[in-house]
Amino acid sequence: MKVQLLDLNAQYEPIMQDIRHEMDKVLSAHQYILGPAVKDFENQMQDYLNVKHAIGCANGTDALVLALKALKIEQGDEVITTPFSFFATASCIHRVGATPVFADIKEDTFNIDPDQIEKAITKKTKAIIVVHLFGQAAEMDKIMAIAKKHSLYVVEDNAQGIGCKYDNQYAGTIGDIGTLSFFPSKNLGCMGDGGMCLTQSDDLGAKLKQLRTHGESPKYFHQWVGLNSRLDTLQAAILSVKLRHLQSWSVARRKNAKLYYELLKDVKEIQLPYIHPKAETIYNQFTVITDRRDELMKELQSKEIGCAIYYPLPLHLQECFAYLGYKKGDCPISERIANKVLSIPIYSELPAEQIRFVADTIIKFYNK
């Protein structure tokens, strides 16, 4: 039995006709840059996430750069973030000329540790970038309190957590600016690249809109140097169709997770994802921790079960950030976890018998 880590065909097959229909509308209107489908999708996202402004852009990485530019983060500023995330979380800080400062994670949730944030604050600290890793919100109550106490901005990198909540509030709408990615493997993915900024602030909303079109307003007059970073009109049309299903997809992922918890509860050698009581996760990944990670990965691969390591090398140890002067041992939890994590299939359409097969394979591996 072959089990894919993600099967986009299963996701698209039932909705392809609706998608083609919406794409045809774009093709007949010929309004390709910020066409009506973009505004429609932005409005739908504002309703879905209960947020005042949703601003589409070209990808999740640009969304982070736009967020930092809107907050005037620049050379000489420090931005605290997690070393255990996708590269873009830290590269955006470098790209605006500021300095990334890494605060280690908590071992149970994989999310940034509020106590470590507080320890990393200096006179130069301007902002915190929080990541809701694998679809689980970080501890936003504690992080917002720290930000308030030290007058710092909070950017929520919610590329992996669309629709997840903390304390019943949608992640990405709690800090000053939240960002989303519509990369195909995210829970709401498009057929290419796409991204979005979210904010409750009218000022920041207007500024983000201006920044995504070269910082111009009115046309050909530039108050700031912005980006050329718009959400493509075709992608917006596709996303509008998919958004109708997002809620049910999240429910299906949680149901799949529940089955893993039942089937794997007696396997002492692996630790299943810990979900914070205040967090409602959407399981972009189902990531387990095990000392024999590389062996288990080989075993799963030999049975044609898709699995992946997110992420094998923490950001503070990446070659491109050597100039920051971090060394091994500076973020010990991230470093240890990077050697132990393994993400296994969890996508919405994953059949129960495949989940059973994955669980069986894991159980047999540890009983050998």
Ligand SMILES: *Cc1c(COP(=O)(O)O)cnc(C)c1O
């Ligand atoms: C995917 C991802 C991004 C970047 O999104 P792109 O759309 O690929 O640019 C940023 N941060 C995190 C945590 C991600 O997982």
